Amino acid sequence: MIDPSKAILFSFFQKHGLLATSVIEEALPCFEEKELYKHSFLLREGSVSNEYMILETGFLRAFTHDTEGADVTTNFYGPGGLVLEPASFFHRTPSRENIQALTDSRGWVITFEKLNMLFHAHPAFREFGRSVLVKGFAALKERMLFMINEKAEQRYLLLLQNNPDIFQQAPLKHIATYLGITDTSLSRIRKEVAKK
Amino acid sequence: MIDPSKAILFSFFQKHGLLATSVIEEALPCFEEKELYKHSFLLREGSVSNEYMILETGFLRAFTHDTEGADVTTNFYGPGGLVLEPASFFHRTPSRENIQALTDSRGWVITFEKLNMLFHAHPAFREFGRSVLVKGFAALKERMLFMINEKAEQRYLLLLQNNPDIFQQAPLKHIATYLGITDTSLSRIRKEVAKK
DNA sequence: ATTATTACTTGCCAATTGGTAAGTATTGCC
DNA sequence: GGCAATACTTACCAATTGGCAAGTAATAAT
Numbered sequence: 001m002i003d004p005s006k007a008i009l010f011s012f013f014q015k016h017g018l019l020a021t022s023v024i025e026e027a028l029p030c031f032e033e034k035e036l037y038k039h040s041f042l043l044r045e046g047s048v049s050n051e052y053m054i055l056e057t058g059f060l061r062a063f064t065h066d067t068e069g070a071d072v073t074t075n076f077y078g079p080g081g082l083v084l085e086p087a088s089f090f091h092r093t094p095s096r097e098n099i100q101a102l103t104d105s106r107g108w109v110i111t112f113e114k115l116n117m118l119f120h121a122h123p124a125f126r127e128f129g130r131s132v133l134v135k136g137f138a139a140l141k142e143r144m145l146f147m148i149n150e151k152a153e154q155r156y157l158l159l160l161q162n163n164p165d166i167f168q169q170a171p172l173k174h175i176a177t178y179l180g181i182t183d184t185s186l187s188r189i190r191k192e193v194a195k196k
Numbered sequence: 197m198i199d200p201s202k203a204i205l206f207s208f209f210q211k212h213g214l215l216a217t218s219v220i221e222e223a224l225p226c227f228e229e230k231e232l233y234k235h236s237f238l239l240r241e242g243s244v245s246n247e248y249m250i251l252e253t254g255f256l257r258a259f260t261h262d263t264e265g266a267d268v269t270t271n272f273y274g275p276g277g278l279v280l281e282p283a284s285f286f287h288r289t290p291s292r293e294n295i296q297a298l299t300d301s302r303g304w305v306i307t308f309e310k311l312n313m314l315f316h317a318h319p320a321f322r323e324f325g326r327s328v329l330v331k332g333f334a335a336l337k338e339r340m341l342f343m344i345n346e347k348a349e350q351r352y353l354l355l356l357q358n359n360p361d362i363f364q365q366a367p368l369k370h371i372a373t374y375l376g377i378t379d380t381s382l383s384r385i386r387k388e389v390a391k392k
Numbered sequence: 393a394t395t396a397t398t399a400c401t402t403g404c405c406a407a408t409t410g411g412t413a414a415g416t417a418t419t420g421c422c
Numbered sequence: 423g424g425c426a427a428t429a430c431t432t433a434c435c436a437a438t439t440g441g442c443a444a445g446t447a448a449t450a451a452t
């Protein structure tokens with residue numbers, strides 16, 4: 001029987017199309033509920049991530065600091081998404097990134113140890129894990145090209161189109177650094193766009 | 197016994213520190229030699245990658261096309277490195293990238309099928325495979341921040357410092373797109389730097 | 393060797409983005 | 423409700439980068 005409170009978790013596993021229901025049912029009990037209040041951290045730079053989290057409600061932001069110490073947003077996470085810093089979690093090394101709740105949030109977490117157990121027990125689960133990583137990799141490449149090829153205004157418009165929820169949840173200054181521009185420039189761009 | 201011609205391949209596996217010599221010895225025979233003449237392609241956009249390649253000699257370049265159809269360099273590969281487009285190789289989907297030889301090159305390749313066999317046979321090999329992916333992921337994140345945080349001149353200087361070999365092997369126009377600037381700008385930057 | 397192609401540089405000017413600082417609006421807190 | 427902190431906008435000017443076009447240098451092809 002599937003715990004109905006874990007419906008989102010179930011669909012996270014199901015949507016990739018690699019796992020049989022029986023395997024998913026075995027995985028679900030390994031996840032525990034986790035609450036994050038607004039402004040609290042899931043991960044702090046310098047510490048080792050021990051949480052592979054599927055977000056159920058709320059919104060998170062990942063950020064790091066540049067050479068001058070300024071805050072730079074590296075990612076946003078919304079409901080149904082995977083919240084993970086792969087390098088720290090899988091390599092057990094201190095993270096360079098912070099992951100912080102933008103709003104009160106809740107989700108499901110599994111530890112490195114338990115996740116590894118699942119990987120070793122089920123070949124299909126390993127395929128699943130790899131697939132998730134590879135997709136993240138591909139998404140990051142997309143973002144890279146997006147930053148290189150598109151001008152700031154275009155980046156803004158595409159983010160607005162593809163992730164309108166980010167604009168509901170995050171302050172513009174965080175969105176600006178995610179887009180690779182200053183908050184001043186973002187403000188100007190918004191004004192330009194509004195004219196049209 | 198280890199085939200002495202595969203010494204580079206051996207050290208590729210060894211340097212990550214996750215594989216016992218006995219496991220590596222089992223993997224080596226699964227790799228075949230591959231020659232690439234200058235200008236020939238290891239992977240073409242639209243086709244599915246079937247090669248996980250460790251480069252022995254030569255230099256390769258990965259590139260794709262932006263929205264206007266212009267050529268954009270996404271990566272360079274030198275001796276001892278892994279040449280891989282993870283999304284196409286692992287997901288068996290058409291690649292958006294090309295990988296082309298900048299010089300006559302030679303290396304060792306394994307197919308998706310054989311690599312998977314090794315993964316299933318040895319837990320340590322799976323860890324190794326995951327570790328390689330995660331490192332690639334982390335490197336790409338680095339590059340992303342590098343593009344967001346550093347100005348073009350700084351990006352040029354750091355690439356020159358960390359990968360001087362690229363400047364020996366690739367034309368400046370390819371390096372320019374890799375740095376996210378035009379060849380004109382790169383030329384100007386080089387002039388500025390030379391002054392100092 | 394000559395020619396054609398490609399690589400690279402330079403100068404000019406335009407477009408994009410950043411930095412600073414001030415002002416307004418909004419939000420959170422007591 | 424009132425105050426303080428934070429978020430956002432705007433205006434000014436400076437710095438960075440791009441686009442075009444012409445020129446030179448180097449490389450490849452015949």
